[in-house]
Amino acid sequence: MITVCNSEECFACGACENICPKNCIERVYNDDSSWHMSIDENKCIHCNLCEKVCPNINKVVAQKPNAAYAAWNDDVRAHKTAASGGIASALYSYAYKNGLFFCGVELNSDREAVYSVTRDIDKIKVFRNSKYTFSFMNSIFSEIANLLEMGEKVLFIGLPCHVAALKNYVSLKKVAGELITVDLICHGTPSPSFLKEHIVAIENKKNIESGKIYFRDPKYGTGNFLFTIYDKQKISCLDAESKFSVNNTKSTPAYKKKVVSNDLYQIGYHNALIYRDCCYRCKFATGERVSDITLGDYHGLGQEAPYTHERKEVSVILVNTPKGKQLINLLVKNNFITAYERPVNEPLKYEKQLNRPSIAPAERKVFLEKYKEIHDFELAAKYAFAVYQRNNKLRLLSPVPKIKLIIKSVVPRGIKERIKAYRRKRSKKL
Numbered sequence: 001m002i003t004v005c006n007s008e009e010c011f012a013c014g015a016c017e018n019i020c021p022k023n024c025i026e027r028v029y030n031d032d033s034s035w036h037m038s039i040d041e042n043k044c045i046h047c048n049l050c051e052k053v054c055p056n057i058n059k060v061v062a063q064k065p066n067a068a069y070a071a072w073n074d075d076v077r078a079h080k081t082a083a084s085g086g087i088a089s090a091l092y093s094y095a096y097k098n099g100l101f102f103c104g105v106e107l108n109s110d111r112e113a114v115y116s117v118t119r120d121i122d123k124i125k126v127f128r129n130s131k132y133t134f135s136f137m138n139s140i141f142s143e144i145a146n147l148l149e150m151g152e153k154v155l156f157i158g159l160p161c162h163v164a165a166l167k168n169y170v171s172l173k174k175v176a177g178e179l180i181t182v183d184l185i186c187h188g189t190p191s192p193s194f195l196k197e198h199i200v201a202i203e204n205k206k207n208i209e210s211g212k213i214y215f216r217d218p219k220y221g222t223g224n225f226l227f228t229i230y231d232k233q234k235i236s237c238l239d240a241e242s243k244f245s246v247n248n249t250k251s252t253p254a255y256k257k258k259v260v261s262n263d264l265y266q267i268g269y270h271n272a273l274i275y276r277d278c279c280y281r282c283k284f285a286t287g288e289r290v291s292d293i294t295l296g297d298y299h300g301l302g303q304e305a306p307y308t309h310e311r312k313e314v315s316v317i318l319v320n321t322p323k324g325k326q327l328i329n330l331l332v333k334n335n336f337i338t339a340y341e342r343p344v345n346e347p348l349k350y351e352k353q354l355n356r357p358s359i360a361p362a363e364r365k366v367f368l369e370k371y372k373e374i375h376d377f378e379l380a381a382k383y384a385f386a387v388y389q390r391n392n393k394l395r396l397l398s399p400v401p402k403i404k405l406i407i408k409s410v411v412p413r414g415i416k417e418r419i420k421a422y423r424r425k426r427s428k429k430l
Helices: 015-019 049-053 076-081 087-097 123-127 140-149 160-172 192-206 264-270 277-281 322-333 345-350 362-374 377-384 386-397 400-410 413-429
Strands: 025-029 035-039 067-073 101-107 113-118 154-158 179-184 210-214 227-231 255-257 293-297 315-319 337-342
Touching: 015 049, 015 140, 015 160, 049 160, 067 076, 067 087, 067 322, 067 345, 076 087, 087 101, 087 123, 087 154, 087 179, 087 293, 087 322, 101 123, 101 140, 113 140, 113 154, 140 154, 140 160, 154 160, 160 179, 179 322, 192 210, 192 227, 192 264, 192 377, 264 377, 264 386, 293 322, 315 322, 322 337, 362 377, 377 386
Parallel strands: 101 154, 154 179, 179 293
Antiparallel strands: 025 035, 067 315, 067 337, 101 113, 210 227, 227 255, 293 315
């Protein structure tokens, strides 16, 4: 079999699967249980549509951002329960109120992150918050193309590689409807098998059936990156906003760990140990963006110009096209978000993923070799991430982090801001 693109660069978006008229695109599995796309030459009619739609072969035009904002959702509840500043939630709400179809990602019952397109307001709740795993696009290409062909407007929020794949697909289908694209600044995505194996291991250890899962649980503050699993038998998780309230003290997770508490999946994700091969070669980890709008956590806020506004759970918005600028203006004008314009070079300078792909530590190779041997995420991660686990234990024993938290809690915010400003000036002089 021959591959559609270089197998190490293939991010398995599925655009080639969707566009092939003879269903001759097949998945070939890699050592980490992810896969790349190949062509069954016995079925192939050499139409070359798979190559034409592939973003690795036919790159989408990218542009440098022309504006940047520090922003957050004006809906207090949405801001609290969403990751970062909740701008994606505001975009979904705007789309719903203005009759647009909107597309996002949810975790299904198989613990897989899956794209879906909808007009259902209840979907905003399940699209909200981060999903640190591979996202399946499945038939989302044809679904969106069909909606556009019928004259519908569609808002798509996803990873930059998926935005590029969708734009290529729509272009090949010669669909002229209005598609608004928003990409999320991405560090990388692990094989979907890793998360599923991790959850099963926790279920077996805790003797539970997992219900709601958070990667940044709003009950404990989304900025704390707390991974939690709630027991399905104890709490109804069908409605995360009503039956499952983050303010309900009785709704306690059966599993709750930060990275420093040695949750193996979080160690792997936040240290770039478990991403797929393509993520370390990502062509989209650059300041030039393929979407109308780019969203992410705001790193470097206040570094390039004074900033005296909200700092907790603030998103960066990069405006890349006139269409994106128009949409952000409407969100501000209609009180969906609060946004303060920032120097464009600030997020471009301080967000690593806008400059280069993630770099794989040496332990990743150790992990992959062990995983290939035993096909058990927990055992392979425990073996390969021993240094990270040991360092985390030492941090927990140290009184320094606790002392810092106490100091932060008693020092007035104005004084803290002046101290930070002084440190920035001093570091520039040095």
